[in-house]
Amino acid sequence: xxxxxxxxxxxxxxxxxxxxxxxxxxxxxxxxxxxxxxxxxxxxxxxxxxxxxxxxxxxxxxxxxxxxxxxxxxxxxxxxxxxxxxxxxxxxxxxxxxxxxxxxxxxxxxxxxxxxxxxxxxxxxxxxxxxxxxxxxxxxxxxxxxxxxxxxxxxxxxxxxxxxxxxxxxxxxxxxxxxxxxxxxxx
Numbered sequence: 001x002x003x004x005x006x007x008x009x010x011x012x013x014x015x016x017x018x019x020x021x022x023x024x025x026x027x028x029x030x031x032x033x034x035x036x037x038x039x040x041x042x043x044x045x046x047x048x049x050x051x052x053x054x055x056x057x058x059x060x061x062x063x064x065x066x067x068x069x070x071x072x073x074x075x076x077x078x079x080x081x082x083x084x085x086x087x088x089x090x091x092x093x094x095x096x097x098x099x100x101x102x103x104x105x106x107x108x109x110x111x112x113x114x115x116x117x118x119x120x121x122x123x124x125x126x127x128x129x130x131x132x133x134x135x136x137x138x139x140x141x142x143x144x145x146x147x148x149x150x151x152x153x154x155x156x157x158x159x160x161x162x163x164x165x166x167x168x169x170x171x172x173x174x175x176x177x178x179x180x181x182x183x184x185x186x187x
Contacts, residue, residue, distance in 0.1 A: 003130060015068070016075030023131055032131055033071065034080035041139040041159050043079030045070035046128050046149050048086040051093060052100075059171035060100065066164050070143055073162075079141075082131055089113070090122035109179075125152040132156055145185045 006022040011033060023030045034042075047070060053063030070081050088096025095116055102112035110120040125148075132140065133155070141160040142150060150158060179185040 003127075005134065013071070015071035018071075018074070023127065023134075025127055025130075028085045030085055030127060030131070031083040032080055032135075033074070033083060034135075035074050035078050037078065038080065038135060038137065039078065041141055041157075042137060043073060043077055043143055043162065044132070044137070044140040045074070045079075045081045045143040045164075046084065046125065047081055048084045048089065048123055051087060052096070059169050060103075062166045062168075065166045069164050069166065073143060079143075080135075082128055084123070084125075084127065086123045089118075089120075090124070091116070091118050121148065123148075125149060126154075128152070129154050129156055145179075147185070 002025075004024040006024075008019050008021050011018045011020040016035070018033045018035055021032045021034075023032065045066075047063075047067050050058075050061060050063035050067075052058035053061045053065075054067050055064075057064055067081070067083075073079070074081055087093050088099065091099070091113065095118065098116055099109065099112035102115055103109060107115060113120055113122075132138075132153075137156070139157040139159050140153075141162055142153075142158045143162045143164060144150065145164055150161060
């Protein structure tokens with residue numbers, strides 16, 4: 001797989017001052033937000049794009065809160081956030097909104113994806129290994145609640161899983177329960 005890699009740029013943000021680098025594969029462009037120095041086993045958050053949660057502050061999910069938690073953690077302790085362009089568990093924005101509409105009618109997130117002809121989670125993580133290898137990172141402390149992320153990193157040693165603790169709200173408590181009960185998330 002041919003990957004194009006950008007130069008490093010500075011990204012001052014409300015979360016702190018970071019460096020950013022973009023990685024382009026085929027039809028997707030991913031972003032790495034990081035704070036140096038990166039130690040031998042940095043904190044790494046693999047975060048999949050969620051426009052509604054990350055940018056619009058949706059209360060239907062915990063994505064925006066998880067991203068904010070990760071950026072605050074990286075600012076204070078160092079490490080990186082790998083921001084993957086896999087909107088809606090990789091079904092795309094249009095299908096994600098259609099899944100939201102089905103959820104509004106009573107289906108849970110998995111049932112909605114199945115109704116639309118998708119698996120519960122269509123995301124893949126091969127690019128993460130490529131990105132970590134680019135930074136010469138062989139060991140990480142992975143900031144995640146998702147067992148699929150833990151099991152998907154090839155040639156990378158996960159020396160510690162760091163949980164992301166986010167409070168539920170009235171709009172996402174059923175969503176979080178499904179993630180825990182049906183997808184095995186460590187909540």
